Amino acid sequence: MKYIKQFDTLRAIAVLLVIVSHWLPKFKAILPLGKIGVDIFFVLSGFLISSILFENKKMLIEHELSRGSIIKNFIIRRTLRIFPIYYLMITVHYLVSEDTGTHVRENAVYYYTYTTNILYFIQSHMDGIASHFWSLAAEEQFYLFWPWIILFFNDKYLVKVMWLFVIIGIIVLLFVPFSEMLTPACFTSFALGAILANVISKSKDIAPETNTVGSFRIINYFAILSIVLLALFPFFGKTINQFFPVRLATSLVTLWAIKYSLFENDKIVLNMFLNNSILIFMGKISYGVYIYHTLIPWAWKKIILAMQEHGFDFYSLYYKIPKFLHNDLDLVFKFGFLILVAWLSWILIEKPINSLKKYFEYQRV
Helix, strand or coil: CCCCHHHHHHHHHHHHHHHHHHHCHHHHHCCCHHHHHHHHHHHHHHHHHHHHHHHHHHHHHCCCCCHHHHHHHHHHHHHHHHHHHHHHHHHHHHHHHHHHCCCCCCCHHHHHCCCHHHHHCCCCCCCHHHCCHHHHHHHHHHHHHHHHHHHHCCHHHHHHHHHHHHHHHHHHHHHCCCCCCCHHHHHHHHHHHHHHHHHHHHCCCCCCCCCCCHHHHHHHHHHHHHHHHHHHHHHHHHHHHHHCCHHHHHHHHHHHHHHHHHHCCCCHHHHHHHCCHHHHHHHHCHHHHHHHCCCHHHHHHHHHHHHHHCCCCHHHHHCCCCHHHHHHHHHHHHHHHHHHHHHHHHHHHHHHHHHHHHHHCCCCC
């Protein structure tokens, strides 16, 4: 699938919501921003990987590709993108777990096998600054079986199967206590993204200048309903969640954002926002930002203490600034440090390894 820069804007929004949730927890009382950010990532993942698989399935039907080659290259390409800095950070957390107050060392097997969400967090308390790895576990588990669903189910039944996954996700969220981290509870977001990918793959009438497809109109209506419910969430959150989970509302709004990015991004309404170069840049490095963001405050504090031990008081820079702004300034420095680390990670680790994908293209037979 071709690169869509507006998707990087959506990634930036998602990761910013997660950062706000973790760095400024007071906002959790208003809206579950971290959960919303993660769900945006889930829908995008479901849409993008399904789009890739649908493109390859067409070549499979035309006998230009085999199922085995598609699945093999899909897994290798996902591995090259996801594993390097994930395992790097798991190892870092393992080494500093005693100092950070996490339990990564004694529960390393769950972290290294991408099973924290089903074998560890679900039966124990969350693990401090290592807790965000649950979403990566859920995503990786989804990657392991979803290609088989798309490639082996006949198109006659595939849409029904995808809708079944949506329904399963909603049922689990509504009726299974403490289930939000379980992969089945994430099916709603992943599968809705996949359904949109299928609509686009199958529709010959869709073009950038038109918005006449009935499915797209339905997305618009549900997105409006979801925005209203999310706006009411700070006042009636528990009641709303009992019949319309936040994950479902977020997923429907994200579907609309994806559709808008693909077919309506030339409209003046959101054009300047979706094509903002700063957000696009942050979206490009968003995976690293997400991976590193919980450890950065701890690392920043260590750096400041080390500087003080060597005779330089970093906070002396604050003396001419009103005290009530010190926390905000510290937040700015930490955020800048996070972006720097994520950018260096992209340049030095992720991008070079990602370039190896060229050796695992979906080759025609």
